Amino acid sequence: MxxxxxxxxxxxxxxxxxxxxxxxxxxxxxxxxxxxxxxxxxxxxxxxxxxxxxxxxxxxxxxxxxxxxxxxxxxxxxxxxxxxxxxxxxxxxxxxxxxxxxxxxxxxxxxxxxxxxxxxxxxxxxxxxxxxxxxxxxxxxxxxxxxxxxxxxxxxxxxxxxxxxxxxxxxxxxxxxxxxxxxxxxxxxxxxxxxxxxxxxxxxxxxxxxxxxxxxxxxxxxxxxxxxxxxxxxxxxxxFIGSPSMNFIHGRLARHSDTWMFEANNLTVPLNKYDFTTTPEPDMPVEFGLRPEHIALGDAATSQPVQSSIVVELVEPMGADTVVWSELAGTEFTIRTDSDTSVSHGDQHPIGFNPSRASIFSADSGMRV
Amino acid sequence: MVENVVETDTVPQGPRPRRAFSRTNIMLYGTLIVVALYYLLPLYVMIVTSLKGMPEIRLGNIFSPPLEVTFEPWVKAWSTACTGINCDGLSRGFWNSVRILVPSVFLSIAIASINGYALARWRFKGSELFFSILIVGAFIPYQTMLYPLVIILREIGLMGSLWGLVLVHTVFGMPILTLLFRNYFTAIPEDLHKAARVDGAGFWGIYFRIMLPMSLPIFVVAMILQVTGIWNDFLFGVIYTKPDTYPMTVQLNNIVNSVQGIKEYNVNMAATLLTAAVPLLLYFVSGKLFVRGIAAGAVKG
CATH class of the missing domain: 3.40.50.300 (P-loop containing nucleotide triphosphate hydrolases)
Incomplete structure (x- = not known):
């Protein structure tokens, strides 16, 4: 100084x-x-x-x-x-x-x-x-x-x-x-x-x-x-930041040709849009973090780069928006959606998200990758 | 029970009725009245006896009210009763006690409140140990310290004087009063102390301008404890003073226990009541504040 x-x-x-x-x-x-x-x-x-x-x-x-x-x-x-x-x-x-x-x-x-x-x-x-x-x-x-x-x-x-x-x-x-x-x-x-x-x-x-x-x-x-x-x-x-807090999915990084992929149980996410902070290593154990409010539900999901589907377990209406609890790739998964969306227990809905808004952390050190 | 179930729709409604003469109430108030009588009876006997003349006392009806009310025993007890060669009654002892009481109470409370404040809010290295040692002082029997104190007072030239006794009372009041004040000040939110420090108030500034104005109840408690304790003290009074400077309690003892002549029960009762008047009056005046302060000081400790 x-x-x-x-x-x-x-x-x-x-x-x-x-x-x-x-x-x-x-x-x-x-x-x-x-x-x-x-x-x-x-x-x-x-x-x-x-x-x-x-x-x-x-x-x-x-x-x-x-x-x-x-x-x-x-x-x-x-x-x-x-x-x-x-x-x-x-x-x-x-x-x-x-x-x-x-x-x-x-x-x-x-x-x-x-x-x-x-x-x-x-x-x-x-x-x-x-x-x-x-x-x-x-x-x-x-x-x-x-x-x-x-x-x-x-x-x-x-x-x-x-x-x-x-x-x-x-x-x-x-x-x-x-x-x-x-x-x-x-x-x-x-x-x-x-x-x-x-x-x-x-x-x-x-x-x-x-x-x-x-x-x-x-x-x-x-x-x-x-x-x-x-x-x-x-x-x-x-x-710590965000309510409900970020979804974390355990998995590994893998490299296919020149694209990095995140792989978990039954989910594969291409990371060509993700902005890496450090150089990743192949087969590295990571946690894939996704905020509940960055996930699109229903019709809006189709325009997102990555798509999947979930079964609704619980619905929490919060007034301005609704929190949907479900499961994805074997872990608990929450989605924050517009309160106009009609969802109820047991429904199956398509979801979509953009990997560029995700955060990936090394499972060992907890640091951002 | 069955009745209640039947009338569920209409009768149980609003506040539950309470009987004035329930079994619990009779037990409760009965016990309280008996206990109150038990404690009031001696006082009653003292008051009526002090208002009787000696011939009436010799009749032996100690519970009967005086046939002829006389205040002569009170006057005699105050101004002409004899202890040894002095025949000026309790009045001298009263003024001695006052001259001992006022500085002792003032000094012990002033020092103990500052001690308590420092120990609660300005912790220093070893302050907990210091506090523990101080508290241990409260559990040491007075008797073990009597003779060493005689020597100390003799060496500093205060043996037999009123100020020697003031010093003894101040020192012996320290452990319990410090504990009292420390607990009270600890219960005052620490943020207040921090805010005052940010506002630039120092040790004394915070004590006088923030802590003191918030602590009236505990000061009243300390005052009552000290006034009654010091006023009723006999042991220190009889040891550390001489006949000229005897406090009222010692003089009372000398009047009541004098062996020559006839026992003047009426004068003895009047003298005792006069001596007890000061603490009694204090309780009547400040009883409510006392309870409140004790409760406040006891919450956290």
């Missing part, structure tokens, strides 16, 4: 280790976040995403490595000195203070002049539309209002980096959708760097400029939502 790079990136994490006694939570983690990026840390619980956020915030002391914020090495700095604002899942509002008291607490700790405090609180209240609530105590607010105040508390600090620790997880579904949109709007308006921890993939896909998927303290893939969704680096990422 040169000094110049440090200036470009808003947050940099170098070779970060964190362990609690013998338990290693983060291992040699590196992360560069450019100015103004909305980065989502995504993973199932216990993967170290919140721990990483707490390290960046300075709430946990790192075991090894360095953290830079705005080009300054803040590894030993107090949370309040790092130029960050943080929003917690449990809101963490000070219950005995009014909303205004909550917003101004941090500024008063900085011994900021009163007029400036008033100005900042007024601005944050205006942005978040919480002006009528300023005199109330947190106990008298609804969940959504509380989370807005918590965001406001980060906002008044006028910092470069915002940290969000599962901020929407405690809200009910409708409110979560609303606040999600609002957060995105806020990011567009302010242009700050934001690091956002969540286990909800919809939140991650909708909000992020880039998503970092974590597992066991290691970043598995860091990419744009599109990249994560369409070209997952490994089997874990592929299975």
């Amino acid at each position: 040169t000094a110049q790079d440090s200036q470009v990136n808003s947050v940099e994490v170098h070779d970060l280790d964190l362990s609690f006694g013998a338990l290693e939570v983060l291992k040699g983690l590196n992360l560069d976040i450019p100015q103004g990026e909305f980065l989502v840390l995504l993973g199932s619980s216990g993967c170290g995403k919140s721990t990483l956020l707490n390290c960046i915030a300075g709430l946990l002391e790192v075991s090894a490595g360095k953290i830079f914020i705005q080009g300054k090495n803040v590894t030993w700095a107090e949370p309040s000195e790092r130029g960050i604002g943080m929003v917690f899942q449990s809101y963490a509002l000070y219950p005995q203070m009014t909303v205004k008291g909550n917003l101004s607490f941090g500024l008063k700790n900085q011994r900021m002049p009163k007029a400036e405090v008033e100005k900042r609180v007024a601005r944050a209240a205006e942005i978040l539309q919480i002006e009528p609530l300023l005199k109330r105590k947190p106990g008298a607010l609804s969940g959504g209002q509380r989370q807005r105040v918590a965001i406001g508390r980060a906002l008044v600090r006028d910092v470069d980096v915002f940290l969000f620790d599962e901020p929407l997880s405690n809200l009910d579904a409708n409110l979560r959708t609303d606040l999600r949109v609002e957060l995105k709007r806020l990011h567009q308006r302010l242009g700050n760097t934001m690091i956002y921890v969540t286990h909800d993939q919809i939140e991650a896909l909708t909000l992020a400029d880039r998503i970092a998927i974590m597992k066991d303290g290691v970043i598995q893939q860091i990419d744009s939502p599109k990249g994560i969704y369409n070209k997952p680096h490994n089997r874990y990422v592929a299975g």
Whole structure:
């Protein structure tokens, strides 16, 4: 890393280790976040995403490595000195203070002049539309209002980096959708760097400029939502993103003349349209991954390059679309189709898909082929 | 049962009727009333005896209300009863107790709450061990420490003074109070602490501006525990003070157990009631807060 790079990136994490006694939570983690990026840390619980956020915030002391914020090495700095604002899942509002008291607490700790405090609180209240609530105590607010105040508390600090620790997880579904949109709007308006921890993939896909998927303290893939969704680096990422999750069919790669083929029980897929990441080896054991929404059912199947047929086992209508459960090449197979399609238990339907939208993973290493 | 089945359509509807004089209720309230009487009877005897004159007491009807109400025993107990050569009643002991109580309660609660806060939220290397050692202190019998403390107090020149006793009470209150506060502060969400740190509040800032305002119930509990404990203490009082600085309990004992002259039961009862008045009053005033605080502190531990 040169000094110049440090200036470009808003947050940099170098070779970060964190362990609690013998338990290693983060291992040699590196992360560069450019100015103004909305980065989502995504993973199932216990993967170290919140721990990483707490390290960046300075709430946990790192075991090894360095953290830079705005080009300054803040590894030993107090949370309040790092130029960050943080929003917690449990809101963490000070219950005995009014909303205004909550917003101004941090500024008063900085011994900021009163007029400036008033100005900042007024601005944050205006942005978040919480002006009528300023005199109330947190106990008298609804969940959504509380989370807005918590965001406001980060906002008044006028910092470069915002940290969000599962901020929407405690809200009910409708409110979560609303606040999600609002957060995105806020990011567009302010242009700050934001690091956002969540286990909800919809939140991650909708909000992020880039998503970092974590597992066991290691970043598995860091990419744009599109990249994560369409070209997952490994089997874990592929299975984690998407609902219902990707279909995986075990089989082997084979070469016929100059075309690679995927072969399983009773299924052969020519891969001449597939974009290989690495050079495949003949007879390599692989998993062929196909998203349920990339499979055409019924009449639409005929226009697809690869065709087969399935017997419907179970139908799950989800409103906007319908999930069909069946079996293909000896494994469970789900298809997501339009809710207008009429399917019912026991029917036989033709299916079709395009291998260029598939993902193939080595069965041994789990990496994309 | 059969009846119920027959009338299923109409009768079981809305809330189930409850009889006021069911067997359970009679048992329950009967037991409670008997137990309450058992505990109230001695108090009743004390109050009526303290309001009687000596001739009436000699009649021996200890349960009968006073024929002629007199407050003289109360006045005597407070201001003229004799202990040894001093004949100024319990009043001196009362003020001694107050002068011991106020600094002891204040110091022990202030220190223990800060201990508890530090142990709950600012863990340091060895903090768990430190806490364990502190808790073990609660289980060591006081008697083993009496004599070493006499020597310590003598060496630092506080033997026999009120401040020596204040120091002893503060130290002995530490284990249980620290445990109480630590458990209470541990139950306050950690995110709040983190948020305050991001907001730039330090150790004291978080303690005074975030933790203290949220912890009134536990402070009330600690105060009640300490006020009653220190006010009722006899052992430390009799050992670490001298006649001039005896707390009220020691003086009460000296009045009641004096062997010369006639036993003035009415004065003894009045003196006892006067001594018990302070903790009694405290319970009446803050009983509700006490229960709430104990419950809150006990949830997580």
